[in-house]
Amino acid sequence: MTKKTKENPKKQQVKEYTFFEDVFAVVIQIPKGRVTSYGAIANYLGTKMSARMVGWAMNASHSSLQNIPAQRVVNRNGMLTGKNHFATPKRMEELLKKDGVVIKNDTVVDFNNLFWNPAIEIGF
DNA sequence: CGTGTGACCGGCG
DNA sequence: ACGCCGGCCACAC
Secondary structure (H helix, E strand, O other), X not given: OOOOOOOOOOOOOOOOOOHHHHHHHHHHOXXXXXXXXXXXXXXXHOOHHHHHHHHHHHHOHHHOOOOXXXXXXXXXXXXXXXXXXXXXXXXXXXXXXXXXXXXXXXXXXXXXXXXXXXXXXXXX
């Protein structure tokens, strides 16, 4: 991944915003059966306050040529808030179940234990 | 070019 | 415990 996102004080002509690629790169690396949160990714990218941008980036994930496991990204409560943005609302839950993640009432069971922190796992 | 909005988060009453 | 509000950044209108 590119790691060039944190320094951008004056929105220079850095148009090739690597934000998407960075987010995608992180999401892709989420191990099967694990989940993470928007905030964690944002934090890893250095913009922890801008967790919204991560969500926005995910919204564009369908445009990516790669297969982005967006289902493994949930909010801080472990709730599948973005399910409505999938092909069908059930798709996200289904994919997660296929990963071995148990979903109950649109929320990841044992989310705390399945949580995958990129800042730690990748940064190691 | 101003305003509104979002798959969020943290703080405060 | 619950709900509201501000902040953040990029994009659509």
